[in-house]
């Protein structure tokens with residue numbers, strides 16, 4: 303028997319409409335072959351018509367307000383963050399949510415960026431803690447805080463925007479990844495769409511909505527940073543594959559994207575509901591579940607004598623892919639009082655929900 307996966311890093315590729323993607327790729331190759339004869343130096347931010355399509359998509363789905371000129375494509379969030387880091391003066395402090403996204407935290411450290419971490423409260427990043435630390439740039443995941451799943455309410459979004467407006471060199475990096483998947487709650491407009499002070503740098507990706515392997519992500523810069531990028535980084539070439547760019551545009555413009563997201567939302571919601579029900583039956587009062595109204599994972603905390611490492615080892619023996627919250631602890635050396643795991647359900651076929659819960663039970667209690 304193969305492995306079962308609670309990984310929050312993978313999605314169920316069996317549900318991806320490969321035949322539609324191939325149709326779009328075929329169209330792209332037929333109609334826009336000329337685009338491939340270039341080394342991407344001609345459109346360092348990404349092909350203009352692709353950025354137009356993305357700008358239109360984001361205005362409809364996320365309330366983003368931007369011109370295509372403000373969008374920069376990149377093959378992954380990390381490459382875009384490196385470019386952004388090069389736009390901000392080197393002594394400016396960045397602050398990340400704790401727990402948060404360790405790949406961004408470690409990248410910034412490698413770039414010698416001074417980084418602090420900021421605690422969360424029930425509404426997301428704590429404004430009081432931000433004021434105490436007094437950074438210039440805060441990196442937040444308001445749609446579905448990574449990894450706790452907190453959805454930042456509108457009141458906190460307004461407070462954050464007001465904080466940024468108080469000084470000229472303050473910015474908010476809004477990482478809106480996996481914002482496509484909302485259940486029960488209606489989508490709250492993103493910070494970028496509410497930002498009248500031009501302080502929000504919006505990060506997005508197609509890794510969750512389409513396939514992580516496509517490596518197409520984007521950032522939207524406010525005008526003042528865009529001007530710096532165009533001079534300081536005029537030598538940089540676009541890192542996204544041209545064929546993937548024009549296929550993506552075809553896929554969105556022909557309506558396949560909307561259709562795919564709609565069906566994935568229903569599939570993931572059903573799967574999430576069934577998984578949570580199965581876990582409550584299996585674990586009863588021993589389990590506490592957090593952050594379940596959005597995204598492709600939630601947190602589960604267990605009442606158990608067994609240590610986190612012991613559980614992770616037993617899960618591996620049971621061929622169950624499982625990650626703990628510890629991987630998202632950046633600086634704070636608090637350890638969650640009870641073993642807490644990131645339970646991803648995007649790559650857990652409906653038929654294997656009961657078995658995966660059974661294996662998890664064995665890893666924790668047997």
Ligand SMILES: Cc1ncc(COP(=O)(O)O)c(CN[C@H](CF)CCC(=O)O)c1O
Pocket residue numbers: 310311312377378379380403405443448477479506507508509514518519629
């Ligand atoms: C907070 C956050 N912002 C963006 C991405 C997307 O990055 P990219 O595909 O490069 O566009 C991820 C994706 N996170 C990975 C899978 F979920 C890794 C998680 C882990 O390392 O725990 C993420 O968590």
